[in-house]
Every structure is written in C-alpha cells, then in structure tokens.
Amino acid sequence: MGEPHVHDVLILGGGAVGTTLARALSRFDLDVVLLEAEAEVAFGVSKANSGIIHSGLHAPGDTLKGRLEYPGNRGWHQLHEELGFGFAPVGETLVAVEEAELATIESIRQQGVDKGVPGTQPWTPQQALDAEPNLNRDLAGAVWVPTAAVINPYEAVMLVADAAQRNGVRIEVEQPVIAIDPVDAHRPDAPLIVHTPAGPWHGRYVINATGLFADEVAAMAGVPGLTIRPRKGEEYLLDRRVEGLVHSIVFPAPRPTSKGTLVIPTVDGTIMVGPTAHEVDDKWDTSTTEEGAAEVFANARRLVPVLNERDVIAEFAGLRPVAQTGDFVVGPTERPGFINAAGILSPGLTAAPALADHLVDILADQGLALVETTDWDPTAPHPVRFAGRSTDEQRRLAADDPRYARLVCRCELVTEAEVREAISRGARTLDGLKFRTRAGMGRCQGAFCTWSCLTLLAEGLDVPVTAVTKRGGDSWIVCERDDQPEPDATGGDQPELDAAGSSVAW
Ligand SMILES: Cc1cc2nc3c(=O)[nH]c(=O)nc-3n(C[C@H](O)[C@H](O)[C@H](O)COP(=O)(O)OP(=O)(O)OC[C@H]3O[C@@H](n4cnc5c(N)ncnc54)[C@H](O)[C@@H]3O)c2cc1C
Incomplete structure (x- = not known):
C-alpha cells in the first residue's frame, strides 16, 4: 500500500466559520479540504439566525468576539461586493x-x-x-x-463556499467526522487521521469548526475541557x-x-x-x-x-x-495540529471573515507556509435575482434566455434560469435550492413550486425524483408506490404522477 495523501488543512464543518476560512485559505498554494456532515454547507447554526451583520457596538472589546465583531462587519461588506449575495446596509x-x-x-x-x-x-x-x-x-x-447590515446568511455562506471551491478548495458533503486517531506515540507530529464513513482523511492541520458539536469532535481528538x-x-x-x-x-x-x-x-x-x-x-x-x-x-x-x-x-x-467561557474558543490545543474554532455564539456570523483571517495567522504561527497563488480570483459571477430587476431588465433577461420567462416560484418570482444556476453551484436538496433562490419561501411556502423544484433537481443531479431529499439523509419527498392504483377512469382527483409512477408524499 502506498503512502496516504496528506492534505495541508482539513476544515471540519461548513458553516460561516469553516467556509470563510476555506475561502481565506484559497488564496494560498495549499491543499485544503472541507468536510461537512450535512448534505450541503450552511445547514447548521449558520442557516437559522437573525442574519444581522452587527454594527460592531455590542460585544465587549476585551473579548475575542468583541475584537472580531467590527472587522468581521467590514469583511462582509467586501465579500458582498465580490460575491453578490443579498445584503442591505440598513443600520x-x-x-x-x-x-x-x-x-x-x-x-x-x-x-x-x-x-x-x-x-x-x-x-x-x-x-x-x-x-x-x-x-x-x-x-x-x-x-x-x-454600520449594521442584514444578509441572507445561508445564501452568503453558500456563495462563500462556492468562491472557495472555484479557487481550488475541495468541499466534501455528507462526511460526518466520527473518529480521530489518537496521537502516534512514536511520531507525535505525524499528520492527524480523521475518519468519516467514507474513509480516512489525513491532514497536517485540522480546524474544528463544527459548531454545536465542536466539544464532541475535540474529545475525539483527545482534547478535553470544552463544553458546548x-x-x-x-x-x-x-x-x-x-x-x-x-x-x-x-x-x-x-x-x-x-x-x-x-x-x-x-x-x-x-x-x-x-x-x-x-x-x-x-x-x-x-x-x-x-x-x-x-x-x-x-x-x-x-x-x-x-x-x-x-x-x-x-x-x-x-x-x-x-462555550463555558461565553466567548469564542479559538486556537491551538494540546493536540499538535488540532486547532479549535469553537463556541462561536453571536456575533459569530458577523465575526466570521475576521475570524478566518485570525485562523490563517494562527496556522502561520503553527508553521503552515503561506505562499500566495498568482491566479486567485476574489470575485465570482453574482447570482441574478429576477425579482429584484426592473420590468425592462426582466424583459431583456427573458428575451436573451427563455428560461427567465418560465416562473418556478410565483410568490417570490423565481425563474427556471435561477433554479438551474443554483443547482450548477452546488444545490443538491430542496432546502439548498430554497436558501439559494427563495423558491418556496413565500406566502404559499412551496405548495406551488415544490414539484417543479424537485424535477429540476432530479434532472440537474441526474437522479430519479425519488432520490431527491428535502435536506439530505432520509428526508425524501417522493416515494415509489408498490400498490400504484390504476388511473381513475372518471377523471377524479389523483395524485400528480411522474413518468416513473411516483407520487408526492407529504
Ligand atoms: C437564533 C440565532 C440568531 C443569531 N443571530 C445572529 C446574527 O444576527 N448575527 C450574528 O453575527 N450571529 C448570529 N447568531 C450566531 C451565528 O449564527 C453563529 O455564531 C454562527 O452561525 C456559527 O457558525 P459556525 O460555522 O461556527 O457553526 P455552524 O454554522 O453550525 O457550522 C458548523 C458545521 O459543522 C458541521 N458539523 C457538525 N458536526 C460535524 C462533524 N462531526 N463532522 C463534520 N461536520 C460537522 C455542521 O453540520 C455545520 O454545518 C445567531 C445564532 C442563533 C442561534
């Protein structure tokens, strides 16, 4: 058996912290992999919050969260310009x-x-x-x-992850970390070996950005004393x-x-x-x-x-x-190469870009060589939001690309072109699509557009519609029926069927 491939950095967790770090590291000539337990990034705490980029006033200046709050606010302003997620500087x-x-x-x-x-x-x-x-x-x-602003936190985190990926970071979803090998007594500075159900991952440095589960992951690495x-x-x-x-x-x-x-x-x-x-x-x-x-x-x-x-x-x-301290718990631990980015309570979303820079400095202090690449691109194409465009612009978009003329979500005016674009940027579930495009977020809460979203996802991912889930795992929406009834000859109400004879099961 050959030597295992050792990555420079393994980032555990694809929330605001893990993805902004992935993006910050993507400017350097490094081999970085982000392992996320869920079906998509931003499915943890980073999707269910108030979406506020705090002004910088609220956290005391003698805490880490307080020191990173305002620089993080500035960081999001810049990320918004580079990546184009929903952002409003409302104050x-x-x-x-x-x-x-x-x-x-x-x-x-x-x-x-x-x-x-x-x-x-x-x-x-x-x-x-x-x-x-x-x-x-x-x-x-x-x-x-x-200085305060609001963002779509899930959309922002997903686009930050997309930007990291465009610059060479590998993002692996459905990779829950289940074990970390103990220190090898003969080679205490050997790479860490992180296990997911898909197999082992070797990394010189491991960043623990697993949100609510950071204490359990730290314990796997043999790092005691953290409680979340x-x-x-x-x-x-x-x-x-x-x-x-x-x-x-x-x-x-x-x-x-x-x-x-x-x-x-x-x-x-x-x-x-x-x-x-x-x-x-x-x-x-x-x-x-x-x-x-x-x-x-x-x-x-x-x-x-x-x-x-x-x-x-x-x-x-x-x-x-x-965490017990009430502050962010960030830094190297007694386990060589294992670095915590834990206890990230509010204003963690706000602070994330500054925390990412702080973690890059910590990695450099720990011996990671940071050589900038020559082809790093801080920008990415901004997603088109059809609903936010003027009528003239909407007409132009539809004339250039007929997929903009086909509405998927009537409440939020989301078009087929936007849905297909989101799938090409990593949406794999109904929720991932919703968070990226708003399809299903309006007054009818998906009653009208769910079927179209499901079929577009199935087509984009090249899987049967029965394989598409709401949020990964076994959250399927459509199931095969063994007892498929004959179509009602009287034309009475029947569940809507796809070509494979599946029906919608809520
Ligand atoms: C109600 C509420 C409102 C808030 N409002 C704001 C606000 O307005 N502004 C603000 O700045 N902050 C706010 N916050 C705080 C902010 O949401 C968090 O600080 C931030 O999202 C934390 O990001 P994270 O990346 O550390 O965690 P997460 O987003 O939870 O990311 C951790 C990731 O790790 C993954 N993971 C977990 N275990 C494993 C494992 N074993 N293997 C692999 N992956 C794993 C998870 O699936 C998850 O995706 C709010 C929080 C809440 C709850």
Whole structure:
C-alpha cells in the first residue's frame, strides 16, 4: 500500500466559520479540504439566525468576539461586493423604551466608539420617531448606528463556499467526522487521521469548526475541557404585507444573555422578529413554542406596538453554540495540529471573515507556509435575482434566455434560469435550492413550486425524483408506490404522477 495523501488543512464543518476560512485559505498554494456532515454547507447554526451583520457596538472589546465583531462587519461588506449575495446596509436603531435604559444604550454606544465603530449618534425621541414612525411613541431615546447590515446568511455562506471551491478548495458533503486517531506515540507530529464513513482523511492541520458539536469532535481528538451548551433562539417571519414597518434593525437595551428581541427588516423585504435566548439540553431541539412566540411578540411590541402575530408566515429556531467561557474558543490545543474554532455564539456570523483571517495567522504561527497563488480570483459571477430587476431588465433577461420567462416560484418570482444556476453551484436538496433562490419561501411556502423544484433537481443531479431529499439523509419527498392504483377512469382527483409512477408524499 502506498503512502496516504496528506492534505495541508482539513476544515471540519461548513458553516460561516469553516467556509470563510476555506475561502481565506484559497488564496494560498495549499491543499485544503472541507468536510461537512450535512448534505450541503450552511445547514447548521449558520442557516437559522437573525442574519444581522452587527454594527460592531455590542460585544465587549476585551473579548475575542468583541475584537472580531467590527472587522468581521467590514469583511462582509467586501465579500458582498465580490460575491453578490443579498445584503442591505440598513443600520441599527438602539432604543431605550424607559428613562432607566438611557445609560445602558449610551454605554453601548461608547463601547462601539472605543472599538472604532464610526458614525454613531445619540438620538432624541423625536429624531428616532422621524426615522422610524412605527416605534413606541413613549420611547425615552435612541442611538443610531449606520454600520449594521442584514444578509441572507445561508445564501452568503453558500456563495462563500462556492468562491472557495472555484479557487481550488475541495468541499466534501455528507462526511460526518466520527473518529480521530489518537496521537502516534512514536511520531507525535505525524499528520492527524480523521475518519468519516467514507474513509480516512489525513491532514497536517485540522480546524474544528463544527459548531454545536465542536466539544464532541475535540474529545475525539483527545482534547478535553470544552463544553458546548445550546442556547435556543426562536424567530418569527412576517408576511410581506407589513414590509416597511421598520427601515433599520430595531434593538432594545440588551439583557445579560442576549441582545434582546429585535425587529429586523430582512434583505428580502419581509420583517422578522426574535430571537428568544434559552438554554436547552438537546442539540437537535429546533422546535418553536407557544411560549416563545408569546415572549417574542410581547417584547417586540414594547418597541413596535403595531406588530401582530397574525402576520406570521414562517417560524424557526436556531441554537447558539455557547462555550463555558461565553466567548469564542479559538486556537491551538494540546493536540499538535488540532486547532479549535469553537463556541462561536453571536456575533459569530458577523465575526466570521475576521475570524478566518485570525485562523490563517494562527496556522502561520503553527508553521503552515503561506505562499500566495498568482491566479486567485476574489470575485465570482453574482447570482441574478429576477425579482429584484426592473420590468425592462426582466424583459431583456427573458428575451436573451427563455428560461427567465418560465416562473418556478410565483410568490417570490423565481425563474427556471435561477433554479438551474443554483443547482450548477452546488444545490443538491430542496432546502439548498430554497436558501439559494427563495423558491418556496413565500406566502404559499412551496405548495406551488415544490414539484417543479424537485424535477429540476432530479434532472440537474441526474437522479430519479425519488432520490431527491428535502435536506439530505432520509428526508425524501417522493416515494415509489408498490400498490400504484390504476388511473381513475372518471377523471377524479389523483395524485400528480411522474413518468416513473411516483407520487408526492407529504
Ligand atoms: C437564533 C440565532 C440568531 C443569531 N443571530 C445572529 C446574527 O444576527 N448575527 C450574528 O453575527 N450571529 C448570529 N447568531 C450566531 C451565528 O449564527 C453563529 O455564531 C454562527 O452561525 C456559527 O457558525 P459556525 O460555522 O461556527 O457553526 P455552524 O454554522 O453550525 O457550522 C458548523 C458545521 O459543522 C458541521 N458539523 C457538525 N458536526 C460535524 C462533524 N462531526 N463532522 C463534520 N461536520 C460537522 C455542521 O453540520 C455545520 O454545518 C445567531 C445564532 C442563533 C442561534
């Protein structure tokens, strides 16, 4: 048997942290592989969050998360220009509802000023109401922060991964790490051997960016002492009918465990309210609850009284990976070559590009030679968003390519051309397609477009439609029927069948 191939860097986990690191390393002449457990990147915590690129004000400057927050904000601005994901620099209005909260919001503003965040302004109640007329009319004061933005987190992470791949990083999905070989006592500096069900992977350096599971993966490497507790956040997305209710991200004065309940204008023009912040035991518990909804709306109505639960069209929960320290746990460990990027709670999405640069510095300190390639391309073709174009542009697109004239998702105006483009860039599941294009995210929540998406995925991936899943694993949507009924001669209601005699099974 020949010597195994040893990769320079194995990145474990394809969330915001793993993919931004993959992209940062792609500028160097290195052999980098990213191993992701799920069917696609961004299917972990990075898909279920508030999508805020924080202004830089909120995390204390004496923490790692605080130091990386504002540089990360700048990093996302640049990534947006290079890669073209949904991004809106809407700014933040930090509101003191009561007089007693004025000192808190001013100290947060000062914390931001000390960290170099530009443009903050203390606002009188009238200034805040002029900018945001739907705010609570009894508010005591506010702080305006222009540097905050919103993004589509899943779309952004998927395009960052795509950019890394275009520059030579290998991304391997459905590769859950199940074991890491112990240190070889005779060769303590030998490459690490990481096992997935597909086989062993050898790497000189291994970055543990596995989010909620980073403690378990660290333990596999023989690195003790890390505990990750999930802290659940429920979020509620409102109908497009209430678009424009707020123009900036509205924050309350924060609480010790979270920034509080926010009212967020999303990139897509909807309004989102949330999140909650409660510790849970189960790392898979992404349920939403009646109590969570009640808490979110009670808190959010303190800020924007006209908010109404009846406008909710979708809800979800995400779990923040919280380490014992409450800060990011990043750096080399006692296991040579094994580097943690763990405990990445909020503002982890924001901080990710700066954290990636920090990890590159750590790798260099640990002896990785960084030689820039001559053909690195920081840009990639920006995805076309048909719905966001003017009527004239839409006509032009459709005239040039008839696939733009065929609507797949009527609620969100997503065309066949966009769906096919997303598949060519790595969408392999119905959810992956939805996150990349918004097909299925509108008012009907996929009732109309699911079948078209399924058949386009099956065609693009060259598999039968029964092999296409919602989110990987065994989440199939269509199944073969052994007892296929004869078509109803009377023309009565029958399930829609494909050529292979499959039917839609919800
Ligand atoms: C409700 C909520 C709201 C938030 N809002 C914001 C916000 O507005 N702004 C902000 O900056 N931050 C926010 N955050 C925090 C932010 O989402 C996280 O800090 C960030 O997404 C963490 O990224 P990650 O790459 O570390 O983790 P993940 O995205 O979870 O990535 C880890 C990856 O590792 C994979 N993995 C796990 N185990 C294995 C294994 N054994 N083998 C291989 N792969 C594995 C997972 O499948 C996953 O894809 C929020 C978090 C929550 C929960």
